[in-house]
Amino acid sequence: EAGVTQSPTHLIKTRGQQATLRCSPISGHTSVYWYQQALGLGLQFLLWYDEGEERNRGNFPPRFSGRQFPNYSSELNVNALELEDSALYLCASRGQTPYEQYFGPGTRLTVT
C-alpha cells in the first residue's frame, strides 16, 4: 500500500510569490492535515480537510489556504510569501481510525 506522497520535494520561491504544495493521501483515507515545521518552532497545525471541506485551521494568516479535491488529494497554497514561511510542510492523512495520522515526507519550501 502506497503511503502519503507530497510534491514537490523542494520548492524555492522569492518573497511575494505564491507557492503551491500538493499531497496525495493513502488510498481510502478521506482526511488530510497540513503542518508547518519551521526551524526552532516545532510542528504547527495548519489545516484539516475532510470530505472536501475545511474542518479546522491553526493560528495562521489567511494567505495560507488550501483545498481538497474529490479524490481526497489536497493542495496547500501560500500567497505573498515571506521569508519566515521557509519551512518543511508536512501532510498527513487519516482513515477511519480517529487518532492515527500517517505522514508524508514533506515539501521543503525556501523563500529568498
Next chain:
Amino acid sequence: GDSVTQMEGPVTLSEEAFLTINCTYTATGYPSLFWYVQYPGEGLQLLLKATKADDKGSNKGFEATYRKETTSFHLEKGSVQVSDSAVYFCALTGGYQKVTFGTGTKLQVIP
C-alpha cells in the same frame, strides 16, 4: 488548549545506554498519546501510541506508559543503537482533530 512539553535536547548517549525522554501533557478529556520519530531528511513516522490510561505502547524496543495521574508519557529504551539517532516528538490528539506536538528532542547516539 492542549499542549505537550518534552525535555529539550540534544541528548547524546553512547551505544547501549539507557534512554529516557520525558514528556508531559495538558489536555481536556482523555487524549490519545503518541511518540513520533523523524530520521534525518525524512518525514514523521509513528513510533508508538497509547489510547487510554495505563496503556503501554511499544515498538522497536521503545516503550512509553500513559500515566494519567502524572499526565506523562515518557519514552524509554533499554539499549540505544546508532540507528536510533533521530528527533523524537511526543504528541497527543483528542480524536478527529489535529495532533498537538511537543517541540521535539534530538537524540544522538555515538558508537
